[in-house]
Amino acid sequence: MGKPGTTAPIYQKSKKMKMRSLPLYALCLLLCTLMACQQQGRKNAPVIKAKERSTKVLTKQDYLPQVVDSNALNKFLDSSSLYKHYANEVRDFYAKREYHYAWVDHDTMTEQAGNFINMVETDPALGNGTSGLQNKQLNELYNEIGVDSGKVNPGDPRIAKLEMMLTAHFFLYADKVWGGMTSDSARALDWYIPRKKLDMGSVLQSMISQKSGSFTSDEPVNQQYKLLRDQLKKLADIEQEGHWDTIAVSKATIKSGQHSPVISQVKNKLHAFGDLADADTSQTFTPALDSALRNFEDRMGLKVDGQITPAVVNALNVPLKNRMEQILVNMERLRWVPADPSGDYLLVNIPAYKLYVYEDGKLAWSCNVVVGKPGGSTVIFTKKMQYVVFSPYWNVAPGILAHEVLPAVKRNPGYLARENMEVVTGSGKVVTGVNFSKYTGSNFPYIIRQRPGGKNALGKVKFLFPNEYNIYLHDTPSKGLFNATNRSFSHGCIRVQEPEKLANWVLRKDSVWNADKIHAAMNAGKEKYVQLKGDEQVPVYISYFTAFVDSKGRLNLRNDVYGHDAQLAKLLFANR
Structure with missing residues (x-):
């Protein structure tokens, strides 16, 4: 689960951004341009402690002056199918701040309103699907009301609607992007680590209380999530450059000092990935290529020997679209884990x-x-x-007893002695003279244990x-x-x-x-x-991440050992 963030520019009204229905790789290209995370000099860590949110108790002087009409708020929420699911959270948020505005200050849209609109416009929900996250009416209303560097006409009757819509959309966005799939969906995917609990009202209050800067520094997500998001954009940039010819796979291994056309192709891909520092189109196996291969092999979980093997070529040939989907799958898992685990x-x-x-x-x-x-x-x-x-002692598990140990004892009466095993009762008393031929794994009345x-x-x-x-x-x-x-x-x-x-x-x-x-x-x-x-x-977490960023800031990718990635991908990308 490991690491941290920069700031996002304020949304510019003169440059309206329009989201279209794009394939995954194009959406990923837009992803994270406002949310890059720095990653140098940190330990390899699937989780590190995130920035603490503000716990300041607000006074009336801290609130924006305008107030939302509670009747208008109820009418807005009751009439919206998009936000109806979040109605209670929205009402509770405003009630706690005595219905004061969150996004409009006198005659100006707050900087955080622009940052939030910017985030939604450029973020394709990171694999959750984009339905409802790019709200055309919200974007148009924001651009029409704040036409002059965020200045608004205080008498514009649409301001109240924009205020309520921004808050409601925040809860929708937070649920989809920071909350992820439901707990039931996670359990169906054999994930039994308890899900993180999110108080999105507190998150929103913390974010809008910042006088400047982006939302990303206060996102309620694990820091490894941010690092993977950054790597996702890098792969999308590489794919846009489009020099990804398939390398022919050969059974032969190419080693240091040899020459081959394959070498120049491998160098090209390793340079694009950042494993090979300097561009080199020669067909000579150089010491620099040896180092680059070792780096690539290490972060791909391959045998590290600095050679061009079929395994290396196969890893280089995986389509970037597949690698990006692999990252998105793991980012979904990272939505489920604690944002800031601490201690041992x-x-x-x-x-x-x-x-x-x-x-x-x-x-x-x-x-x-x-x-x-x-x-x-x-x-x-x-x-x-x-x-x-x-x-x-090792008490032989029922499955191993039935399928391995009892059949071995029946074939060879000396098996238990050879393996330093004994038969005991539930209380640990040794039993001798057992007629093993009478039993299968399901009806064996004793325990077999290894001393x-x-x-x-x-x-x-x-x-x-x-x-x-x-x-x-x-x-x-x-x-x-x-x-x-x-x-x-x-x-x-x-x-x-x-x-x-x-x-x-x-x-x-x-x-x-x-x-x-x-x-x-x-x-x-x-x-x-x-x-x-x-x-x-100490807590012990047994986890499953096939994509993660290590202590050197390198993207690591591993095989889907149990097929969990494939199952989750079916749910995430079903509508693509």
């Missing part, structure tokens, strides 16, 4: 196969993980970590955040899997490359557990539970 927490990004460790909202370190394979996918959810278990030790599938430590999905973090004896590029091998739980470092981090505030004691407990061969104190129970 752990974040697993499934498509990146990474665990990120945060302290006070900032990235402290990260490491590789192995996640569930398709068909045994890792669930997207969040819970608080409550236990660290050293030298753990602590070198063969234990959970390794030397596991980290529990109790949940209904029976998913947790743990060590593994299969260390070689962390070197794989695509690391979806488990049955759903998450294997951690640096479990001892994680144990030290989780217990760093507990004076009882120093590094030596943790190391000893991991190698004791005897299971030991450590319950975390309340303030040490």
Whole structure:
């Protein structure tokens, strides 16, 4: 979930902007021109703390002088099918400010009125669909009333309507662009992280209270969302330049020092993406190309070897329209997450196969993980970590018991002894002499568990955040899997490359557990539970982002491991 923003120019009435029905790539081209976000010098972070909103208590002197007639407001809302859904929010907003205007000050439209109109005009709803967001009547009314640098005729009867329409349209816009899909839609897409809660009345009050500057610095969205929006515009600019010939894919690998026409094509695309600093049309594989390829491979999640492989060519050949849609899909997910998480927490990004460790909202370190394979996918959810278990037993899960362990025992009676496993009752009493031929996975009355030790599938430590999905973090004896590029091998739980470092981090505030004691407990061969104190129970977020911006400001793209992008794209782009 990671990073921050600039200001937008005031809307110019003499340059009316007209939105047409355009394809996705053209809409994306318009997107973000007023909302670019700076990104240098920040840690790679799917989430960082956003700017705090103003909590100033307004006095009557802070309000604009004009007031909205409550009867006129009710009549306006009751007659509008577009804004009827937001009627209560609009009424509540005006009631809290004693019905004082929000957008018109004496004889002048406020700067924030222009900024909001500008935002709506240039923002195609970021994949939510544009229906209702570009309101022709609102734009015409704004341009007709404020014809001279925002000056208005105080006696113009249309001002009240414009005032009410701007406020109502804000709630519509905020719901679509900053709120995103409904919670039910998210759950249908296997997303079980609780949605952020938005008080849009407070957001609006904070935004209009600013005397200058754009809305974007106060947007109630995660900072990674802003970074992706910036990257979206960059891709749209690249596509507009239009030099994207498909590169022929060959089984042969092209290495440093070789010559090939493919090299010049690869250089062209890498230069456009920013991986290759200087334009170079030669067909020679140069040291600069080697560095550019390594950069591209790293941010695409490919094997980093500085060679032109089929995987590299395939990644370069993905149409930019597809890449932009991938960004839009992930921006939709980022609408759902907290805008400003703080404190300590752990974040697993499934498509990146990474665990990120945060302290006070900032990235402290990260490491590789192995996640569930398709068909045994890792669930997207969040819970608080409550236990660290050293030298753990592994209780074989029902699915693995039925499909793997029991069939193996029936084939080979010595299987349990070879794998250091035992049969126990629910209370942990060891059972011997079991006739396995009588049972299937569904009627097996006991637990099969693997004793602590070198063969234990959970390794030397596991980290529990109790949940209904029976998913947790743990060590593994299969260390070689962390070197794989695509690391979806488990049955759903998450294997951690640096479990001892994680144990030290989780217990760093507990004076009882120093590094030596943790190391000893991991190698004791005897299971030991450590319950975390309340303030040490860090949240664990299991997330799914195939597009994100890293600490170097680079756009990272990953494969859609479980097909979640494809499902969400069907909903987002159904009307395109």
